[in-house]
Amino acid sequence: MFLKKGKKEQGPSGNEKTIKSFPASKEEVISFFRQQFHSAADLVIKEVCPHLTVLYLEPLIDGQILREQILQPVQNKEIHSLEELYSTLSVGDVNDEKDPEKALESLLNGSTLLHFDGTPRVLLASTPQSITRSLSTPELESQVIGMQVAFNESLSTNIGLLRKLISSTSFCHDQLVIGHQSKSRASIVYLKEIASEELVTAVKDRIQKISIDSLIDTPVLAELIEDNSLSIFPQSILTERPDRVASQLMNGKIAILIDGSSHALLLPNPLIEFFQSKEDQNIRWQIATFLRLLRIGSMVLSIFATSFYVAALTYHYEVIPQPLLVPLGESRSRVPFPPIFETLLLEIVIELLREAGARLPTKVGQTMGIVGGIVIGTAAVQAGFTSNILIIMIALSALASFTSPSYMLGNVIRLLRFPIIIIAGLLGFYGIMLGFCFILIHLLRQSTLGVPYLAPFYPPRYKDWKDSIIRFPAQFLYKRPDATRPQDSYKFPPSEGEG
Template sequence: MKFKLPFNKKQTHNVEEKTNVDAKMITPSMVGFIQQVKDATHNPFDLIIKSIPPNLTIIYIDNLVKDQALNEHIISNLQNKHYETPETIKDALSVPEVNISGQLEKTIESIIHGSVLMHLDGYPQAVIANITTRESRSLAAPENESQVIGAQVGFNESLSTNISLIRRYIASSDLCNEKFTIGKRTNTSVALLYMNGIANDQMINSLRQRITSLELDALIDSAVLSEMIDDNSLSVFPQMLLTERPDRFCDGLLNGKLGLIVDGSSMAIICPQSFVEFFQSQEDQNLRWHIATFARLLRFTAILLSVFLTPIYVGALTFHYEVIPQAFLVPLSESRALVPFPPVFEALLLEFIIELLREAGARLPTKIGQTIGIVGGIVIGTAAVQAGITSNILLIFVALSALASFTTPSYMMGNVIRLIRFPIIILAGFWGFYGIMLAFCFILIHLLRQSSMGAPYLSPFYPPRLKDMRNSIIRMPIPFTAKRPTLTRPKNEEKFNPQPIKPEKS
């Protein structure tokens, strides 16, 4: 399902209704303005209304404003003084962000976001001072994308903090930051970031159009946003990368990619993203190219083992005994002598138990979850073999497949790898190796049809791009990566001068 712009009659009606709301102005009367704010906010218990004689009213929502800034920069400056116009109130405040508005909707939106409203009796305008305070957790190391060499700080749930982390890495005026508000009820702030002079204009306009065309009641997390603006939201494969690492986010921006940060979410979005890049770690850039290449090859081998090892076991025991070495037949037959179930049921049962242990370990508290995962796996596996429910050889294969699936750096892609293993096992139980090949061809055709922000999902292998292939599965030395990948169609392809530095002769 390709991305389509939602447009209907209801959308036109909403636009007209919003225009009418925008036309509603602030009443000049102090009592009328207070009643307008109470009606628009449904008079919450934390709505604070203070009167400053002779004719000034201050309105704000408790716990959304900085108390120190409110007392020192607003109340202390306005007490015991007479003001004639809203402009004189604005000039008296020592707050960086102060505006004057006569639109009721804008003032209500600002007070919900943590601003203070000041209304002068007799004037149809309100002075808006932004002294917002947001509670957020302190910066910590990423939990889902840990690495040994490299930065040890991750995003948190504060949009301003996350943007400051990015600007710490990219101290350039070319870093563009556009802000959008999504959600009629949540009014969630979303920041679009890209590098001017590098990012492709067509991709920027396309992503901007997808964001502005969304009509949602609520937006809570970045994972929801990425699924809604995907090229194909029905596909099990993610087309945008969710990361909690600022260094990986900035590396994507410098390569011509686009980034999205959602206020209240600790995961940022990077797009476009190819299938191969989901299996690359940011730590690969910090290691020597020999070690990084070995780590990448190990990951891709682990993915093949995770997806096809158990189905090959099921297909070989069900239909293709001839592929099993003769020396291995005797211990294999002894292992399955007491098992009353067919191999496909045996494999599905063990895979289900492994996924059950993984889900239980993830949902329980950390210390209890680790204990359940280790002890539960050992106890259940040993008991299953002794009871004759499964063979010890299949138990090794299933454990190896589960372990291999955890090598994927992306949590979303790791879930996909574990999920697609189940239908492949079922097909292997029905048709053997032919079923495995059928599943492989179906997955390959599906991946060939996918795209990420219009870019081919299987790039650089389809369409073939030889220059980008060198730094996909194999991490090339730094001097050979002077050009940005063609996946993003960057304006400026050169990252640095590839010529090596020649030592000066003394």
């Protein structure tokens, strides 16, 4: 994909000049479309009768609809004009078109073009083939309690799933086209009576300013419309769950869906929401609170556990309890490397195993990850390349990174470990504190669609704390988050004395 600022949209060929109106001659019409598609093998041109020409792109059309609702009615009747042809067709959606550019776009979207010789316009019959998979269960966001359906690659199907969950006339989705070549259809979904008009306008403006040849998937769009695309932290949530999107729309959020992508983009999203799972709403509030605290603690552990090991063994032996000092010394007595090199080596090995397992078929990848980890870990200790305690620390750190409900945030946690380990090896605990302060300052400077990234803690919005690190009982969650500036702040009337 290449960003091309200031480039005007072109036709399907990308460099061919198009005509402004259709010629009346069928020979000129056929020549025009062959030139536009460079005589592509899948461009089918049929003369079904002396004055009628049918054109379509074979992979994109439904052959049964073409045969039964277009070709058969036409072949069984003598046609003398385009108006008579229009009344003969039994297909549901037929449009009269004079603009060649719009006709090209319709062909690329699965329409069949019919031209009657001597007429400077065409008929476009909607015959698209449904090229998509059936609905399946979520893979990255699986849960025990709740909806067991995930988005697929069909935009209309995904919009239908959301409409089924939100049966309201306030449900809106505005369609835009992105990409000079791909012509990808994108929908901005929101609730008219709840979502902030300012946020909706901001999202539309950012998308309309995108000048790109091709946009196939939502992660690319997320990077193009983020407040700070240079930040390592994600500023929008990618989700495959329709129920999660529906619940966030009710909170005043905005969702973006792209035809061909099985993930929706939710924004704005402060950092705390990356530690929240849709399942938190379906379980008791005490358990949901415990799980959120566990996830946040796991993130801190995953980032700083191995760096603490490096700092303690390099500069700060005094912080190690005496009962651990002797076994730790014995464990490291055979290791020829300094702690920083030993730790980085093992972290890289863990990442290699994880990446290799992700690229292999599911069953093979799982087996290789388990067996590879055991074999390499045992061999490394026996050969004296590392210590037993570091193996435990690395395994604990890797395990903690998997508790994040967000795949994107999990990747961030994995990457942050490396610079923190390096600075801990150079400056000890002072380096760890310096790294922590740098991360905190970076987070304080970030925003997501104009909303502070550390909301509702900075700036403090105490009423939003009810559903942040902890989750209050459902009867207390009567207000929508103030961060999204919703038009209607209340989900339901508060109980007496709670307003």
